Amino acid sequence: MEQSSQSFGRRDLLRGLTIGGAALALTVRNESPITSAQAAPRSDFAKTQGLKVGAVLETLSHPLIKVWGDYLAIEGKGFGMQVSVQDGERNVQKQTSQMEAFITQKVNFIVLQATDAAGLSPAVRKAEEAGIPVITLNQNVAQVHTGFVGMGHRAMGVQVADGIAAQLGGKGNIVLLQGVEATGANIERVAGFRDELKKYPGLKIVADQSAAFDRKKGHDVFETILKGQPKVDAVFGVNDEMAIGAAQASVEAGRRAGIKFWGADGELDMLKGIMAGTVDGVSAIDVLLIPRTVMFLGAWLMTARVSGNSLAGQIEIPPYAVTKANVDKVAMPPA
Amino acid sequence: MLHPRVTGAFRALRSYGLLAALIAMGLGLAVTAPGFASVGNGADMLRDLAILGIMAVGETLVIIGGGIDLSVGSILMLAGILSDNLVRGLHFGPFVAVPLVLAASTLVGLINGLLVARARIPAFIVTLAGLYAIRGVALSLYRHDVTSVADALISDPTFLLLGQGDVLRVPINVLIFLLVLGAGHGLLRRTRFGLHLYAVGGNELATRLSGIDVERVRLATFTMSGFCAGLSGVVLASRLQTGAPEAGLGAEFDVIGAVVIGGASLLGGRGTLVGTLVGAAFIIVLGKGQSLLGVPANYQSFARGVVILLAVVLDGLAQRRRLISRVITRGPRTGSVSPAASYPGEARIRP
Incomplete structure (x- = not known):
C-alpha cells in the first residue's frame, strides 16, 4: 500500500490512508466480539482486592x-x-x-x-x-x-571489579568484605567479582572476611584488617553497609587517603557518601x-x-x- | 511436707500445672490463631520440637548433674556444617558421613567434659568458651566453594530422609527424638548411672564420700550432650538441606529454657525428661502460636522471657519450701536425691 500511494498524488495518499484506516477499524471491530467472548465476564475477573x-x-x-x-x-x-x-x-x-x-x-x-x-x-x-x-x-x-x-548480582561484582581497576590503574591490594555467605546476593556478587578480577593480574585480594552485611561489623572487621595490612588500596564491601562501616574505620585509623571504598546496592547513605567523598563508588540500581x-x-x-x-x-x-x-x-x- | 514423697508430690503438681498450662495455651491458640489447629501445623511443630528436643535431652542430663552446657548451639552448628561439607561438598554417603559427624560432636562433648570434670574448670566457663571456640571452628569450615545459587543444596536423597522423610506419616526426625528421649528416660530411671547422676547433682560431697566417681558421671553427661547436639545438627542440616551457620546462634537459650521450664533445677539434682519434653513443647507452641497470630518479633521474645521467668519463680518457691524444711529439721540434704527415693540404691547415696 505504501508503494502504490507513492505513485499517486497526495490526495490519493490521504484517500488510501482513510480506506486503510477504515478497513483496519472494521477488522478490529469484526474481531472484537471474539476477544470479548474469550475474556471472562467482567464479574469473574480475578481481583487483587483483599488478597x-x-x-x-x-x-x-x-x-x-x-x-x-x-x-x-x-x-x-x-x-x-x-x-x-x-x-x-x-x-x-x-x-x-x-x-x-x-x-x-x-x-x-x-x-x-x-x-x-x-x-x-x-x-x-x-x-x-x-x-x-x-x-x-x-x-x-x-x-x-x-x-x-x-x-543483577553477578553483573554488580563485575562492575565493581572494573570500577576499582579503573581507579587504581589495574594495580593494587584489595580487601573483600563478604556479607552473609549463604545468601544468593553474596554468592553471585563475589563470584562475578572474582571472575572479573582475573582480567587484572595486578589486582590482588589480600584479605577476605565476612562482616555479615552489617555496618558495625564492617567497621570492626576492617579495623582489624587494617592493623595487619600495611598496604590496602581498595575495599569491596559486598553491600553498601559494610563499605560505609569500613570507610569509617579507615578514617579513625588515619588511613582514609589512598584507599578506594566500593559497595553494591545503592542505598541513600552510600550515594550521599560518594557526594561527600567518604566512599568512592557503588554498583547500584534504583532500589x-x-x-x-x-x-x-x-x-x-x-x-x-x-x-x-x-x-x-x-x-x-x-x-x-x-x-x-x-x-x-x-x-x-x-x- | 518434710517427707521426700511430699516434696515429690509438690513437684508433680507443678509439672502437671505446666502440662495444664500447655494444654490451655494450645486450646486458646486453636481458637484464636488461624491455622493453628491443622494437621500441617501439627507436623511442623513436631519437626521443630524434635530438633529442640534432641538437644534438650542431653542438656537435661548435664543440668541434673549440676552442670550447664552453653555450647550446644555451637555444636549443632558444627555438626550441620560438617554434614554439609561431607555430603554436599565431598559426596560422602550418609552412612559414612553421619557417623563421622556424630563422632566429632561426641568428641567435642568429651573435651567439654574433661575440662569440667578433670581440669575442674566451672562448666559455665568451659562451655561459654566452647560456644565461641566451636563456632569459630565451624565457621572456618563453612562452605567457601559455592559460586552459584543452584549448587548450594545438599541433595543426597537418603540423607534428606532424616529431616524430611516420614514413616507411616510420622516424621522420621520425630521418631529419632522419641528414641533419644526413651533412651534418656531409661538411663535416668532404670540404671545405676541415673541414680548416681541425681546424687551428684543433689549433693556432690555426700556422693563423693559414698564412693561414687563423680567426675566420671559428669564427664559422661557432657559427652552425651555433645552427641545429642550433634544429632540435632545432622537432622537440622537434613531438614534445611544445608549447614546453616546461624541456625545454632542462641539455640542454647531455647534449650536451657525448655529444661528449666520443664522443672529441672539449675542447682542440679532435679529434673525429668518428661518435664523437659513438656518444656520444649511449651517453647515451640508459644513461638508457633505467636508466629501465626502475627505477633511482632520483639513481643515474641518478651513473652518467651516472661514464661521462663514464671517457671523459674515457681521453681524458686518450691526450692524455698524445701530449704525451709531443711532448716527446720536440720536434716541432711536428702530432698534433692528424692527422685531416686524409691530405688533400692537409695541407702547407698545417703551420707
Whole structure:
C-alpha cells in the first residue's frame, strides 16, 4: 500500500490512508466480539482486592531492607492487598517458621528475601507444592520457584571489579568484605567479582572476611584488617553497609587517603557518601524498583491465576556504576 | 511436707500445672490463631520440637548433674556444617558421613567434659568458651566453594530422609527424638548411672564420700550432650538441606529454657525428661502460636522471657519450701536425691 500511494498524488495518499484506516477499524471491530467472548465476564475477573500477602524479609535492622518492607506494604495497599511483613532476623529457622505460618494461613502469595539460598529451599518447595507462589526478593534460593525479582548480582561484582581497576590503574591490594555467605546476593556478587578480577593480574585480594552485611561489623572487621595490612588500596564491601562501616574505620585509623571504598546496592547513605567523598563508588540500581516490581509481579500472578509450582520469571535489574563523576545524575532512594 | 514423697508430690503438681498450662495455651491458640489447629501445623511443630528436643535431652542430663552446657548451639552448628561439607561438598554417603559427624560432636562433648570434670574448670566457663571456640571452628569450615545459587543444596536423597522423610506419616526426625528421649528416660530411671547422676547433682560431697566417681558421671553427661547436639545438627542440616551457620546462634537459650521450664533445677539434682519434653513443647507452641497470630518479633521474645521467668519463680518457691524444711529439721540434704527415693540404691547415696 505504501508503494502504490507513492505513485499517486497526495490526495490519493490521504484517500488510501482513510480506506486503510477504515478497513483496519472494521477488522478490529469484526474481531472484537471474539476477544470479548474469550475474556471472562467482567464479574469473574480475578481481583487483587483483599488478597493476603506474606512477606518474610532477611532482617528489619538494615535501612534499605526496612524501606523495602515499608514499600511492599504501601504498594500492596495500592492493589488492595494486605501485606504482613515479618522480620527474619537473618535466621534460617526463623524464616522457615514464618514461611510455614504463611502456608498454614493459606496466604495468596509469599514474598521471601532468603537469608540462605539453600536453607530456605525446603520451605519454598513446601509453599509451591501447597499452591502458593513464592516470589523471592533480591535473595534467590536454589529451589526452582515462581518468580525472582532482584539486582543483577553477578553483573554488580563485575562492575565493581572494573570500577576499582579503573581507579587504581589495574594495580593494587584489595580487601573483600563478604556479607552473609549463604545468601544468593553474596554468592553471585563475589563470584562475578572474582571472575572479573582475573582480567587484572595486578589486582590482588589480600584479605577476605565476612562482616555479615552489617555496618558495625564492617567497621570492626576492617579495623582489624587494617592493623595487619600495611598496604590496602581498595575495599569491596559486598553491600553498601559494610563499605560505609569500613570507610569509617579507615578514617579513625588515619588511613582514609589512598584507599578506594566500593559497595553494591545503592542505598541513600552510600550515594550521599560518594557526594561527600567518604566512599568512592557503588554498583547500584534504583532500589525502589524492587518492591514495586515484586508487588506488580504478584498482582499479575494473581490475576493470571498462577498458583504455585510454576516458573513465571526471573527479573534481574541491571546495575549501573556510580562514582563522584555521575552521582548527581542518579535516582536518590528514600533510604 | 518434710517427707521426700511430699516434696515429690509438690513437684508433680507443678509439672502437671505446666502440662495444664500447655494444654490451655494450645486450646486458646486453636481458637484464636488461624491455622493453628491443622494437621500441617501439627507436623511442623513436631519437626521443630524434635530438633529442640534432641538437644534438650542431653542438656537435661548435664543440668541434673549440676552442670550447664552453653555450647550446644555451637555444636549443632558444627555438626550441620560438617554434614554439609561431607555430603554436599565431598559426596560422602550418609552412612559414612553421619557417623563421622556424630563422632566429632561426641568428641567435642568429651573435651567439654574433661575440662569440667578433670581440669575442674566451672562448666559455665568451659562451655561459654566452647560456644565461641566451636563456632569459630565451624565457621572456618563453612562452605567457601559455592559460586552459584543452584549448587548450594545438599541433595543426597537418603540423607534428606532424616529431616524430611516420614514413616507411616510420622516424621522420621520425630521418631529419632522419641528414641533419644526413651533412651534418656531409661538411663535416668532404670540404671545405676541415673541414680548416681541425681546424687551428684543433689549433693556432690555426700556422693563423693559414698564412693561414687563423680567426675566420671559428669564427664559422661557432657559427652552425651555433645552427641545429642550433634544429632540435632545432622537432622537440622537434613531438614534445611544445608549447614546453616546461624541456625545454632542462641539455640542454647531455647534449650536451657525448655529444661528449666520443664522443672529441672539449675542447682542440679532435679529434673525429668518428661518435664523437659513438656518444656520444649511449651517453647515451640508459644513461638508457633505467636508466629501465626502475627505477633511482632520483639513481643515474641518478651513473652518467651516472661514464661521462663514464671517457671523459674515457681521453681524458686518450691526450692524455698524445701530449704525451709531443711532448716527446720536440720536434716541432711536428702530432698534433692528424692527422685531416686524409691530405688533400692537409695541407702547407698545417703551420707
